Amino acid sequence: MKFILDAEQRLFGETLHKLLTGAGTPGVIRSWAAGEPGPGLALWRSLSEAGVFALAVPEAAGGAGPLPVELVTAFHELGRHAVPGPLVETVAAAELLSGIGDEGLAAAWLPRIAGGTAVVSLALPPAVPYALDADIADLVLTVDRAVDRAVDRAGAGDGGDELRKAVPGAVRPSLDPARRLFPVGPGGASATGPAVRAAAGAAYDLGALACAAQLTGLGRRLLEATVEYAAARRQFGQPIGAFQAVKHRLADVLVGLEYTRPLVHGAALAYGSPDFARDVSAAKAAASEAAYAAARAALQVHGAIGYTDEYDLSLWIRKARALHSAWGPPAEHRARVLSSLVGGQDPGGGRLPPPRVR
């Protein structure tokens, strides 16, 4: 038993951190929000070269995965740098395509996802009702839960014979300017049946896990930046970080984050086990709360400057709120945990895919 990242996994995270620090993500985020995805797509290719997207694609389909621990390590760094784009959606789509039982679709798209040449978006209503950045995506997937229908939309596919092009609905602006959300209506079916439902459940779980990891990274960066600010900013003749009211709030942020990381790692290790959905929900509920608490503390300690659009940290603050509820808000994940613990008895909620019951 060794429940800490090994040297190689740590090195992978540090490499991504360096790559993303060098990329200057605030500028990338602002371009992305302004509808200029060029720098973001260039960064996507760098991330792909670093091996990020291959982690979610099975080896047989040209990837290196599934490697859930490496995946959460990567998403922690993606969150720490607030990288824009349908990152979570693409890895969730890889999981969906791997399990859907449609070999043509999988063969057409999985190698491209692994190689970084396909940006994929995904909606899984009702839990994930909008497709992020659908206008930029090369492929948009949705699974209609009521009719067990997998539908591909958009998709300027090269060789994707079964794919139909569709125009996404009108963009819905998010609090996070880099999150451009699109409603997705049902299209023609390309795969149906129980395998689709199971694959959609698995895709949802992996997406929620990646989102949880993204949130821990966001929270970490918010805390680091706020500690730095509190040590430098002076009022009443001393750094504001010397006041206990500030200290104690930031200490609580650290406590929240410290007890989220093991839940995220624990869930990653449960991949493929019957407890995976439960453990992902535990991680996502905790990560949403911890990162949001970090964002609230960051805003409060920064004061007015943190409330401005031009201050880069406000990009992190806004993303933390958006991801708090994306891929399921904490209350629904808690309900899913409890439902799993009491043997599938539905304790309410019910917008998330039900956990598997043993």
Next chain:
Amino acid sequence: MDLDLSPVEPFRAEVRDWLRAHVPAAALPSLETEEGFAAHRAWERELHRARLSVVSWPERYGGRDATPLEWLVFEEEYYAAGAPGRVSQNGINLLAPTLLRHGTPEQLDRVLPPMASGEVIWAQAWSEPGAGSDLAALRATATRTDGGWLLNGQKTWSSRAAFADRGFGPFRSDPAAGRHHGLTYLMFPLDAEGLTRRPIGRIDGKPAFAELFFDDVFVPDSDVIGAPGEGWRVAMSTTGNERGLTLRSPGRFTAAADRLVALWREHADPADTALRDRVADAWIRARAYRLKGFETVSRADDVGAESSVNKVFWSELDLALHETALDLLGPDGELGGEWLEGYVFSLAGPIYAGTNEIQRNVIAERVLGLPRAAR
């Protein structure tokens, strides 16, 4: 990275089988009463006969040289089995680690075996009327005399001291030295000549702690831990244990969380989504504490000031678990029972072992690196 517990499963099975055969069917009386204290002492003896009272200690002192992971597993099984609270925990978890680090071989041979068997039960004597969170303000003195020291002054809030046999704590041996200097860490019998103890009823009236009055109480040199004058450093080496994993192992919280889920099943009002949320949240936090424990024992380095992060987390989790249970019980929540006993115990968690305010200062200054300031 892995969570493979299979190598410790045989040990887990042995512990589980023994507990299944030996844990008393009916709960013992509260260990904070004279009758309960005696019953819990007898239970310690029984644990010791099976070499299960101090599994992580070296074999020569009654332990099994269990690894930290085996210890975590032992604790999981112990609390899952509903076994009695550990009346000797202050000795085992707070004094023993200090002795193992700073004690002489003679002290280890003399003190540890009777501690392991429950023959001698220890009380911690740190706080004073004027030294609570500000421990370095302590004033009780140790004065040099022939062959030892004379203790004078007062200690208070000494847990288990109403019925325990011996105590340990820091005394001021050089009043001229600075606050954190000139302290000496000593062990003493609670029935010593010149020592008066007055039990104090905790919030439910049970004599869970005591105040101690010292009037020229003699302590031989052989009962000084570490060097005279080094008491602060010696004492602080215990606080990592007190705030960290060893005092409050994950097993007790995961067991309480599982019982809480069972209680929810029994008493749940499906319309009460707020309570549902709290039950699930408490279970998730107990899981987080368990996994954090596995993380901690996987690390090679000393957790140091990070133990304060632990202390804030477990003390608030313990309260949340018990408050939620009492709310599930509704009007019956105020009636006596195991949940209420646990609740009263959990109320003290954010206060003892360094208040959570002090812990947050430690986290902010020593983990986050925020500037120190006048309090």
